[in-house]
Amino acid sequence: MQDADVLIAGAGPTGLMLAGELALAGVDVALVERRASQALAGSRAGGLHSRTIEILDQRGIADRFLSEGQVVQVTGFASIRLDIGDFPTRHNYSLGLWQNHIERILAGWVDELAVPVHRGCDVTGFAQDDTGVDVELSDGRSLRAQYLVGCDGGRSLVRKAAGIEFPGSDPTISSLIAEVEMREKPQLGIRRDALGVHALGRVEYEIRNREVVFLDRGPIRVMVTERQLGATGEPSLDDLKEALVTVYGTDYGIHSPTWISRFTDMTRQAAAYRNGRVLLAGDAAHVHAPDGGQGLNTGVQDAVNLGWKLAQVVHGTSPDSLLDTYHAERHPVAARVLRNTMVQVALRRADDRTNALRETMADLLGMDEPRRRYAAMMSGLDIHYDLGEGHPLLGRRIPDLDLVTANGPLRVFSLLHDARPVLLNLGEHDLDIVPWADRVRPIEADYDGVWELPALGAVSAPTAVLIRPDGHVAWVGDGQLLGLTEALTTWFGPPAAG
Numbered sequence: 001m002q003d004a005d006v007l008i009a010g011a012g013p014t015g016l017m018l019a020g021e022l023a024l025a026g027v028d029v030a031l032v033e034r035r036a037s038q039a040l041a042g043s044r045a046g047g048l049h050s051r052t053i054e055i056l057d058q059r060g061i062a063d064r065f066l067s068e069g070q071v072v073q074v075t076g077f078a079s080i081r082l083d084i085g086d087f088p089t090r091h092n093y094s095l096g097l098w099q100n101h102i103e104r105i106l107a108g109w110v111d112e113l114a115v116p117v118h119r120g121c122d123v124t125g126f127a128q129d130d131t132g133v134d135v136e137l138s139d140g141r142s143l144r145a146q147y148l149v150g151c152d153g154g155r156s157l158v159r160k161a162a163g164i165e166f167p168g169s170d171p172t173i174s175s176l177i178a179e180v181e182m183r184e185k186p187q188l189g190i191r192r193d194a195l196g197v198h199a200l201g202r203v204e205y206e207i208r209n210r211e212v213v214f215l216d217r218g219p220i221r222v223m224v225t226e227r228q229l230g231a232t233g234e235p236s237l238d239d240l241k242e243a244l245v246t247v248y249g250t251d252y253g254i255h256s257p258t259w260i261s262r263f264t265d266m267t268r269q270a271a272a273y274r275n276g277r278v279l280l281a282g283d284a285a286h287v288h289a290p291d292g293g294q295g296l297n298t299g300v301q302d303a304v305n306l307g308w309k310l311a312q313v314v315h316g317t318s319p320d321s322l323l324d325t326y327h328a329e330r331h332p333v334a335a336r337v338l339r340n341t342m343v344q345v346a347l348r349r350a351d352d353r354t355n356a357l358r359e360t361m362a363d364l365l366g367m368d369e370p371r372r373r374y375a376a377m378m379s380g381l382d383i384h385y386d387l388g389e390g391h392p393l394l395g396r397r398i399p400d401l402d403l404v405t406a407n408g409p410l411r412v413f414s415l416l417h418d419a420r421p422v423l424l425n426l427g428e429h430d431l432d433i434v435p436w437a438d439r440v441r442p443i444e445a446d447y448d449g450v451w452e453l454p455a456l457g458a459v460s461a462p463t464a465v466l467i468r469p470d471g472h473v474a475w476v477g478d479g480q481l482l483g484l485t486e487a488l489t490t491w492f493g494p495p496a497a498g
């Protein structure tokens with residue numbers, strides 16, 4: 001007896017996004033979450049980058065986030081601001097919105113999609129066989145599913161129990177992060193010294209003239225680098241006081257912490273994102289320093305790459321080898337994030353030579369071409385899955401073009417709301433996709449504008465494009481239909497008989 005097609009361990013941002021994707025694709029999915037409610041102690045991640053906002057737009061839910069957050073130019077590298085205001089995307093900015101709000105909004109969406117959440121219990125172990133996975137819960141229950149996905153964070157039990165290696169580097173620095181009250185008025189802003197970077201700010205802020213302006217009320221968010229590495233156990237108020245005195249010469253009379261946590265620059269990545277019927281996504285698959293604000297974004301994007309593939313395998317429309325493309329596509333993306341965070345951590349140091357290096361980087365990134373390339377990387381807009389040689393669009397995100405159809409104007413992203421593949425016919429092709437008609441939606445449209453990609457610039461206009469549910473281009477037509485049947489079969493399963 002099966003309890004669900006797919007079980008997801010962990011209802012953080014990655015698990016929630018994956019649950020939504022699977023539910024949209026008609027998969028019977030359930031979440032298992034340790035926390036008794038979605039409430040998150042502390043604010044954690046600070047927002048969403050452009051590509052993540054686009055992904056939410058592809059599902060028709062970006063406005064829920066945009067209406068609660070603050071639009072801001074904070075794409076950056078090693079604290080060097082990289083403006084993406086001229087990028088060819090509707091969302092040429094980042095969104096300042098704390099993780100607790102991001103999770104609440106995602107959980108609301110998942111709730112609308114009627115995904116059951118087993119709250120207040122841990123996944124404690126599992127055993128997989130040829131047809132499924134038996135998942136043990138801390139309340140003594142055992143649930144059976146076809147697949148288990150570990151979205152259970154950096155200390156992932158699922159990863160460990162699956163025996164998946166987690167190679168990488170040990171931490172070189174350790175920081176405390178907290179939300180507290182202060183009796184004295186602190187000096188808000190960023191401070192650098194020999195220990196590293198420290199920051200004091202208010203949780204509540206506004207964007208005025210494109211700058212963050214802290215409100216004069218509410219808790220203070222503290223981020224302070226510790227003198228020593230290797231502390232074990234939960235950090236205390238005394239640890240925080242000591243770290244503040246070391247850096248600021250005072251603890252500002254801190255009291256009433258709502259949250260104190262420790263993070264490091266430990267940098268590790270799962271050697272494999274899949275072991276049979278068990279997969280990993282988000283922090284369970286990769287951990288790194290928070291520099292550049294990429295962790296949550298990468299996890300949500302993992303989920304959107306995996307969701308439709310897993311749905312097709314569960315429905316039996318694609319062979320289970322499709323799941324191997326998840327590792328092949330997403331492992332290099334996070335490997336690049338790990339590399340760039342290591343560089344950013346190295347540039348955090350405050351000695352004269354590192355300061356000179358950072359100034360040189362700032363000079364270089366002030367030039368247009370490097371700025372565009374790094375901004376495209378940090379915003380996630382340049383992600384390119386290696387689908388072979390061909391048109392520059394192949395493997396990249398489809399831009400959200402304004403199409404004209406027989407039924408009126410249409411945005412490309414609106415075609416992806418239900419997470420189904422689309423074959424966009426922009427030329428005079430006679431497209432026969434009858435054998436895939438149950439899976440792929442054909443759209444006839446005109447588009448006379450420019451095709452422009454972030455960092456790459458203008459590319460030649462295709463005559464047809466096959467778009468995967470994650471918004472990446474699986475095939476490009478250039479007047480001919482060469483390779484379309486193969487692409488349809490590779491990505492959406494063999495043709496239906498009949």
Ligand SMILES: Cc1cc2nc3c(=O)[nH]c(=O)nc-3n(C[C@H](O)[C@H](O)[C@H](O)COP(=O)(O)OP(=O)(O)OC[C@H]3O[C@@H](n4cnc5c(N)ncnc54)[C@H](O)[C@@H]3O)c2cc1C
Pocket residue numbers: 009010011012013014015032033034035044045046047099121122123124151152153154156157158177263281282283284290292293294295296297298299
């Ligand atoms: C200081 C700081 C700042 C950051 N800033 C940013 C930023 O600006 N932008 C950004 O993109 N990222 C940022 N991050 C990273 C971001 O917070 C994480 O990458 C993100 O939370 C990962 O999401 P996740 O769902 O993969 O994992 P998590 O958020 O860790 O969620 C895992 C979930 O699984 C649950 N769980 C764990 N074990 C089990 C189990 N055995 N059974 C059931 N449930 C379990 C947990 O309760 C949790 O809800 C920051 C992180 C820190 C520490």
